[in-house]
Amino acid sequence: MARPKVSIIGAGMTGSTTAHWLAAMELADIVLVDIVEGMPQGKGLDLLEAMPIIGSDVHIQGTNDYADTKDSDIVIITAGLPRKPGMSRDDLLHANAKIVKDVALKAIEQSPNAIFIVLTNPLDVMTYLTWKVTGLPHHRVVGQAGILDSARMRAFVAMELGVSVENVHCYVLGGHGDSMVPLTRHSNVAGVPLNQILPPDRLEAIVERTRKGGGEIVSLLKTGSAFYAPSAALAQMVEAILKDKHLIVPASAYVNGEYGLHDIYFGVPVQLGRQGVEKIIEYDLNEEEMAALRRSAEHVKANIAKLEPYLS
Ligand code: APR
DSSP states (O other): OOOOEEEEEOOSHHHHHHHHHHHHTTOOEEEEEOSSSSHHHHHHHHHHHHHHHHTOOOOEEEESOGGGGTTOSEEEEOOSOOOOTTOOGGGGHHHHHHHHHHHHHHHHHHOTTOEEEEOOSSHHHHHHHHHHHHTOOGGGEEEOOHHHHHHHHHHHHHHHHTOOGGGEEOOEESOSSTTOEEOTTTOEETTEEHHHHSOHHHHHHHHHHHHTHHHHHHHHHSSSOOOHHHHHHHHHHHHHHHTTOOEEEEEEEEESBTBTOOSEEEEEEEEEETTEEEEEOOOOOOHHHHHHHHHHHHHHHHHHHTTGGGOO
């Protein structure tokens, strides 16, 4: 049986690190595509030469030619500009919309049956754009944000309490930006809700650090944005899809009716399997949580409206 094929468009920091995780997991053959000549070929060959050492029999290829992505099972879009210190993800909208539209159209031509996972920021908006321009059913286009935001919160909680990261379960919903909604009532440590373990001021500090988690890394790196945790999150989504795990994770999915929201890509808990987004899970949210979610949705909606010039 042929191994599954995953194409990663954008072989920069996040794209190439995603390839690294996926190759180590021996999940699929990988094609790395970039607009820069030579770079994806060099990174692909370097990674391929690591396979005998780690004992993984996958093939990795770097290319500038979309023909090499033909019949991919999954296409990941990481092409685009990352943030610089002081920028919000929204500041990237127009520059990245042009790039994402271009690469999504080229990729869908080669792989009309693929599932698309988007990472480029502003995430929810770029995922909406990818869905629109590819014409794919919405369950086959999904964005990565919630696993990353939740992982940041999990890491902070685990450090605060001195427990294993595996015991910490956090759920961050909403748009991937400062308006994201960390759910402290549903998040828990080995089943005990977070708001029963941590004093309100510590919990609020963790929520705030989670919301600004991406910016914290940008201001430290100065020359780019986070890539290890975002790419690990992408690899987990690929695994859930290829292994048909029916894994429930927060991700940016097309919401039309759930949570009282309509026609938006937005961070909600989804079940991921071989068909892509199999369902959206609706949590029982209180009025305060719903209000935060609605505020975040209004923010994303306003940015989706700016896509008008790219949708014709
Ligand atoms: N086609 C293919 N690749 C492109 C194109 C294009 N039209 N335009 C840009 N790229 C490539 C760049 O050449 C670069 O190699 O996209 C890559 C982006 O990589 P980095 O600059 O290293 O950025 P990265 O940190 O990976 O972030 C990529 O993900 O998390 C988001 O906000 C982040 O939008 C950013 C994206």
